[in-house]
Amino acid sequence: MEQALSGFTVLDFGRYIPGPYAAMLLAEQGAEVIKIEPPGGDPARGHPAFRVFNRSKRGLVLDLKKQAGREAAQALAAKADVLVQNFRPGAAERLGLGYEALRGLNPRLVYLAITGFGPAGPYRDIAGWEPLVGAVSGVHVEQGGRGSLPPAYIVLPLSSYYAAFMAAYAVTIALYAREKTGRGQRVDISLLGAILAASSGLMLNFEGQIRIPFTGSQGVSPIYRLYQGSDGQWFFLALGNLTFFAKFALLIERVDWLDDPLFEGAPFLILPPRNEQATAMIQEIFLTRTRDEWLKILREADIPCAPAQPVETYMDDPQVEANEMVLSIEEPDLGRVRQMGVPVRLDMMPGRVLGRAPRLGEHSRDILSGLLGWGDDRIETLRKEGVI
């Protein structure tokens, strides 16, 4: 066996980010992934990131609004190990792809449904769009600082990304369970549940709970926050425990800080208004040298720190390269597209990237003849009818 998921077939009916990304993660651990799109294509096709979320897959177009299209989809589902979809609740059923219908055809099928808000409850039918999940889940208001402060819209589509990770995990768990029971099952992942899981340490409630107070959007404490060097460049200082705080105090010749009441609660619970005073004192010290000078000095003293830099700089980071997290894929229309590597490595079965995202319907014929054994005539009829 070359990879952990070698020999498994995944039907990816996903659109936009979460379903396609989950299926891509499965593809690169060895699964054979077929991306199935309507004749108009995945609505995200025009977006550059489409290439990333759909690489390592083969492409099939099926018009699920036509009976023949639904039949082809069901025939594929009867042979598949995993089905991935992120339609709105109820839409898959209307397309003949509901779990109840498919489990009858293939009791071993692992059926993944990713929704915005979950299969039940009053918000079930809200469009599963990233910003609405951010609002409902509380993450925008919490990022903004609560109270009278405005919410902060989060630019990264975090709930989609976390949902993809969680979905890849849950599908693999269901495949593992299937080895023991012989049966597949339905797996439900919601963007709301995924972003709340990522908020686990912030969203809880008990008597006597101590919360880290909001001290602005540059960090959580004077010794765990962003600072500027004399050149105005930013870096993060992460004195995450008292040993690092001591190393820092020694370096800047302020060992008196270690028992100064100003820093009581270090590292994370230096409460207002002390935090502002301490922040100002530290910022003043950092204004004596450039950011990069400080980074060198701090690193030599084993003090955790990192520059704040844009993503394109990170793409050339030696650490990213050493861990094979950046690679290039040749796209006929765009040339070399640099993008992420495979984020999970099994030593005996390393992941693989099979190549660029398929063009719309690129492998329709191969898939129907190869996987379903359909003859040329039958495929040609479907083509003429506009089904594929």
Next chain:
Amino acid sequence: MHALDGLKVADFTTMINGPYAALMLSDMGAEVVKVEPPDGDPWRVMAGGFMAYNRGKRSLVVDLKKEAGREIARRLISRADVLIENARWGVWHKLGLDYESIREANPNLVYLSSLGHGSRGPYRSLPGYDPLFQARSGQMVGQGGRGKPPVFHRIALNDLGCPMLGAFGVALGLLARERTGGGQRVETSLTNASVALQAGEFLDYEGFIRPDLGGPDVLGLNALSRYYQTADDRWIFVMAPKEKHFINLCQTLGLQSLTADARFATPEARATNDADLADLLAGAIRGRTADESLAALARADVPAALGRTHDELFDDAHIRVNRLLDERDHPEHGRVRLIGVGPAFSDMTGVIRRPAPMLGQHTEEVLAELAYSSKEIARLLTDRVAFKAEPPAGNASEVS
């Protein structure tokens, strides 16, 4: 039934990344033993965070600096299905517990290294705090906007993303073990997670136009996808991406004239006059309460949602129906409400076996399972190789 019933996990991790991977396995039914040093996981100072990342586990306290302590660890590992570690690179080699050293004793072990910077590269021995990766990777600059102050993400983005990827890796390792026999080492890192959490942004090619969506007070993408403040000082997110949404939105807010206004007639015109449009919408929404606007927008089929705090979610009917929260009694902290099991399965259930453990709460019980006699256990405790929980302190609320 639970997917991972009977599976034994030895969790040697601290803080967030690592503990959360073990928690995801625990939620699927695995029995997780959290192995802690005598002064405990440093994250215990954050009582809430510690409970959120360690519920369901048992706590075994062992001093790995002593040979007898390492012997306990080896015995635990030889009986485990999964081991998870997230120490700085090199620490496990010094302890003689790295994968090469222990694979012979347990060739079926799935060994997850959930690292900071990864096992390779110039920074592999550096400490790995989440915000360092937020800063270095572009997550902070992306949120703050180009040429403006970077913004710290309150969610420990990579510290949560990494263990989700790690749990995926463990599941792959377990599945491969079922199919072919034999365990293996699995690796992921905060480095990998910081890239994977920007899968659509970590991208470059000739002619690529990099979007710059962030800002110090970013409320959304544009006038038709952003937060607006209401008369009762709440904020609602309004999304009107399609023509029909725009028309319905204007009608709902009593701004019908805008649909005939040349400045807003086409998507291109609206993009050009985005600030004007935002001002007009803001004025109308500021004149009504959040409830009024949300009800009217729902009737008009315009997607919108109230920006809420976490506190408001605890009693939310939707959260309850989807069982996104768990609620149970903790010996020290009383009634604790926190996030429940994430994935839902039709033929299996998730499980939270117990509240987060007290430090060393299960030391004796776990040592007994490892076939230490009661005499040996007493000796290990006297020699300060193993440690058990002290009786709870008098005033519970002071402990944290």
